[in-house]
Amino acid sequence: xxxxxxxxxxxxxxxxxxxxxxxxxxxxxxxxxxxxxxxxxxxxxxxxxxxxxxxxxxxxxxxxxxxxxxxxxxxxxxxxxxxxxxxxxxxxxxxxxxxxxxxxxxxxxxxxxxxxxxxxxx
Ligand SMILES: [Mg+2]
Numbered sequence: 393x394x395x396x397x398x399x400x401x402x403x404x405x406x407x408x409x410x411x412x413x414x415x416x417x418x419x420x421x422x423x424x425x426x427x428x429x430x431x432x433x434x435x436x437x438x439x440x441x442x443x444x445x446x447x448x449x450x451x452x453x454x455x456x457x458x459x460x461x462x463x464x465x466x467x468x469x470x471x472x473x474x475x476x477x478x479x480x481x482x483x484x485x486x487x488x489x490x491x492x493x494x495x496x497x498x499x500x501x502x503x504x505x506x507x508x509x510x511x512x513x514x
Contacts, residue, residue, distance in 0.1 A: 393512070395419045396438040398428045398455065399473070400447040404496075408442050408473065411500055415507070415514045425450025429458060438468050440512065442503075445474035445485070453488050460489035469510040473498065 395417035397408045405421040412419045417440065422428035424447040432438070441459070443452040450458075452472055459466045472490040474481075482493045492506045507514060 393417045393440065394436060394438040395440045395442065396422065396428060396431065396468075397442050398422045398425065398447070398452065399442075399444040400424055401444070404444065404473075408503075411503060412440070412442070415504070415512075424448055425452065425455030425458070428455055429464075432459070432464065432466075437464075437466055440507070440510075441466075441468045441470045442473050443470060443490075445472060445476050445481075453485065456485070456488045456490055469507075469512070471503075471506055471510070473503075 395412040397405050399405050400423050409419045409421055420431050422431050426449045445452040456470055470490045471492040472485045473494045475496045477495050485493055491510055494502055494506055
């Protein structure tokens with residue numbers, strides 16, 4: 393399984409990346425949406441994408457819209473992991489193409505639960 397972790401916080405990329413590695417994922421990190429698209433262009437499409445909302449260059453929402461549309465049409469499971477906590481924000485993310493939404497700060501259990509909900513056998 394391949395995981396892509398997109399967050400402008402290096403610490404957050406490390407935390408989430410380590411979590412995914414422990415669960416058996418090969419992990420690639422990116423600091424913003426554009427860097428994530430570049431990573432996808434130069435490698436294989438991930439099975440799972442954890443993406444922050446607020447990032448410079450390209451936000452998580454814009455990234456999700458691009459990766460869900462042609463030419464990517466990614467079937468990856470996408471979890472938005474963000475400090476944005478208002479319900480309209482959650483709706484916006486889901487409408488853009490996110491499958492699940494996790495609010496920061498999160499627990500390892502919360503992430504694990506979402507991944508299991510999404511059908512990952514971990
Ligand atoms: Mg951020």
